[in-house]
Amino acid sequence: MSTTSAYIMAAAAEESVLQQTATTIDGWFAGIADGFAAIIFATVPLGGFDAPIVVLWSILAAIGFSIYFGFVQLRTPHVSLEVVRGKWTSEKDPGEVSHFQALTSAVSATVGLGNIAGVAAAVSMGGPGATFWMIVAGLFGMCTKFVECTLGVKYRYIDENGVVHGGPFQYLKVAYHKLGRIPVAIITGLFAIAIMLFGVVGGGMFQANQAFGQLRAATGGDEGVLGSDLAALIFGIIFAILVGVVVIGGIKSIGSVTAKLVPAMAIIYVGACLIVIAVNFANIGDAFSAIITGAFSPEGVAGGMLGVIIIGVQRAAFSNEAGIGSAPIAHSAVKTRRPISEGFVAALEPFIDTVVICTMTALVIIFAWTPEYQEALDAGSAENPVALTSAAFDSFLPGFNIILTVAVLLFAYSTLITWSYYGIQAWRHLFGTTKVGDAIFRGIALLLVVIGCLVSTNNIFSFADSALFMCIFINVIGLVILAPKVKEEMKQYLSDRKAGRLLEDPEPLPHELAERR
Numbered sequence: 096m097s098t099t100s101a102y103i104m105a106a107a108a109e110e111s112v113l114q115q116t117a118t119t120i121d122g123w124f125a126g127i128a129d130g131f132a133a134i135i136f137a138t139v140p141l142g143g144f145d146a147p148i149v150v151l152w153s154i155l156a157a158i159g160f161s162i163y164f165g166f167v168q169l170r171t172p173h174v175s176l177e178v179v180r181g182k183w184t185s186e187k188d189p190g191e192v193s194h195f196q197a198l199t200s201a202v203s204a205t206v207g208l209g210n211i212a213g214v215a216a217a218v219s220m221g222g223p224g225a226t227f228w229m230i231v232a233g234l235f236g237m238c239t240k241f242v243e244c245t246l247g248v249k250y251r252y253i254d255e256n257g258v259v260h261g262g263p264f265q266y267l268k269v270a271y272h273k274l275g276r277i278p279v280a281i282i283t284g285l286f287a288i289a290i291m292l293f294g295v296v297g298g299g300m301f302q303a304n305q306a307f308g309q310l311r312a313a314t315g316g317d318e319g320v321l322g323s324d325l326a327a328l329i330f331g332i333i334f335a336i337l338v339g340v341v342v343i344g345g346i347k348s349i350g351s352v353t354a355k356l357v358p359a360m361a362i363i364y365v366g367a368c369l370i371v372i373a374v375n376f377a378n379i380g381d382a383f384s385a386i387i388t389g390a391f392s393p394e395g396v397a398g399g400m401l402g403v404i405i406i407g408v409q410r411a412a413f414s415n416e417a418g419i420g421s422a423p424i425a426h427s428a429v430k431t432r433r434p435i436s437e438g439f440v441a442a443l444e445p446f447i448d449t450v451v452i453c454t455m456t457a458l459v460i461i462f463a464w465t466p467e468y469q470e471a472l473d474a475g476s477a478e479n480p481v482a483l484t485s486a487a488f489d490s491f492l493p494g495f496n497i498i499l500t501v502a503v504l505l506f507a508y509s510t511l512i513t514w515s516y517y518g519i520q521a522w523r524h525l526f527g528t529t530k531v532g533d534a535i536f537r538g539i540a541l542l543l544v545v546i547g548c549l550v551s552t553n554n555i556f557s558f559a560d561s562a563l564f565m566c567i568f569i570n571v572i573g574l575v576i577l578a579p580k581v582k583e584e585m586k587q588y589l590s591d592r593k594a595g596r597l598l599e600d601p602e603p604l605p606h607e608l609a610e611r612r
Contacts, residue, residue: 113324117549124550128558135561144401149564153418154408156571157235160242163578167585168237168442174592175439183436183597190430191259194440197429200513201244201422202444207510208305209414210448211364211503212481214456216556219483221396221406223382223464224389226457228407229414233449236417237442242574245438245581247423248431261427263290263420263570264524270573282569284525289565290420291521295540297413297559298514300547303334304555305481306507307548312482313500324549331545334508339541341512360505361452363498368455371491375462382461412563414453415445419563420570424517433597435584456484463487479552515540 138145161168177183179194192200217225243263250269251261264283271279307330311321320326372379393403416422422444426437460483481503485496515537522536547555591597 113328117324117327120546121550121554124546124558125554128554128561131561132557135565141401144399146401146405147564149568150405150408153412153564153567153571154232154235154404156418156575157232157239160238160574160578161235164238164241164582164585166238168234168241168446171439171589172443174589175443178436178440179443183433183592184430188430188432189253191257191428192430194429194431194437197426197437198440198443200425200516201441202447207414207506208302208481208503209410210452210456211484211506212301212305212308212552213410213414214453215460215480215483215487217406217410218457218460219480221403222389222393223385223457223461224387224391224393224396224403225407225410226386226454226461227390228404229411229453229457230450232408232411233415233417233445233453236411236415236445236449239417239571239574240415240422240444241438241442242578242581243418243420243570244423244426244441245435245584246574246577247427248429248437249434249580249584251427259428260520262424262520263573264520265427266423266577267420267570267573270576286420286566286569287521287524289562289569291518291525293419293421293559293562293566294514294518294521295543296547296555297563298517299511299540299544300550301552301555301559302507302510302514303331303544303547304550304552305479306334306504307331308479308552309481309485309496309500309503312479312485313496327548328545331548334511334548335541335544337508338511338515338544339537360502360509363502363505365452365455367488367492367495367498367502368452368459371459371462371488372455374491375458378462379458382458385461385464386457409560409564411445411449411453412567413560415448416563417445418571418574419566421514421517421566424520425513433584433588435581435588438581438585459491460484460487463490465490511544 135149136147137149138147139151140146141151179198181194184194214226214229217229221228246266247262250265251259252265253259263286267283267286268279271282274282307321307327310330311317311319311326314321316322321330375382390403390407391400393399396402396406412418422441426441429437429440431437463486485499488495488499518540519533519536522532526532588597
């Protein structure tokens with residue numbers, strides 16, 4: 096036997112072993128994901144459709160917040176933009192990052208592959224009508240994020256090293272304190288576990304999985320140079336190393352990196368969307384007609400209209416993360432004396448993420464909706480949804496899949512580094528802050544980035560959705576309890592803004608005086 100033949104046979108044997116290992120890992124992960132989903136997505140019969148309770152809860156809560164706060168997310172976009180520009184910020188304000196950096200850090204975790212692959216998955220499962228309900232969920236979700244990020248700053252504390260500790264791990268203690276110390280510890284512990292799981296799966300494994308999926312599709316698919324499991328393993332290792340280099344620096348490092356990455360990837364992706372939309376300007380009316388018609392008269396969707404609403408809300412939540420409690424972690428590090436100011440900033444996120452970018456993606460897909468494209472949807476939507484969006488772009492901009500691959504890698508990378516920060520905050524809540532503990536978490540998170548390139552997208556979606564809505568269920572109850580305090584702060588802030596007193600130290604609110612006494 097020649098040396099070349101022996102080498103080929105050895106390589107084939109190694110690939111076979113790796114393929115079997117990947118299949119085993121995927122099967123093991125599928126069992127865990129299915130069991131987790133069965134618990135979290137318990138259903139109630141509603142109009143002949145089994146509707147998940149946690150999804151209904153997230154919808155009703157977002158609508159309730161919008162009504163309670165007088166649709167503040169629609170009334171005050173000018174206030175949000177003023178704060179982002181730093182108009183009402185003083186250098187003496189406590190915190191670690193600017194309003195703009197806090198926004199880009201949080202946006203980097205929400206504007207990601209959920210906008211590309213998530214939209215493709217939503218449209219393939221629920222038709223164009225899912226887009227309408229994603230938009231509606233985004234508009235209502237703006238108010239949910241307004242509430243949670245205000246509370247994230249309000250109940251933060253800054254330790255002796257100047258490091259900010261805030262977000263749901265602080266305000267949920269206040270919200271649930273009437274239940275007693277032990278129930279509070281259990282509830283916040285469960286929340287920390289859920290957000291940590293979503294961080295390493297939805298924020299880590301999914302991003303790596305779809306980044307490699309797009310790179311593989313752009314280089315010839317399964318028959319190309321990256322068509323093997325070995326290539327997936329090598330990509331995962333390289334990607335994990337690049338993520339690890341940044342996350343060791345903490346939120347200041349993340350804020351610095353994402354402040355540069357987010358605008359760059361937004362320009363690339365949104366610019367391409369605008370080109371496709373401009374080319375198809377004459378078809379915009381038909382596209383929106385399909386979206387609206389499909390929203391209220393969907394065809395081939397289990398559960399009819401309610402089914403497509405559920406799909407739209409789930410994919411919107413995965414994309415913009417309103418109500419999860421993740422964004423308040425990044426926003427709590429902002430430099431401000433006025434917690435409500437960061438609520439106004441945070442309200443922009445679901446609008447940017449879902450109302451603008453997700454809608455653009457959906458329009459590109461709908462414009463490309465031909466019988467041939469439908470075949471692609473039917474054949475591969477579950478396993479590589481990002482490639483479906485790529486195919487839609489490529490039908491109008493031949494060769495764009497290469498540019499989109501770069502944008503996808505940027506989306507995935509920025510999301511990964513931010514969710515690594517979120518995840519480690521949850522880890523620290525559970526196990527304390529130690530160098531050894533932090534190293535263990537980072538090691539686990541980076542290992543799962545590698546594994547994410549080897550398992551199926553459908554299983555990752557299932558597990559990530561379960562962790563995500565577990566977070567929402569626990570977090571939103573806390574938001575409801577503390578909403579009156581946010582409303583008091585909102586009224587005072589808008590009053591002080593009108594009187595030109597925003598750069599002064601705020602007057603204590605009635606409940607704050609009571610707490611001090």
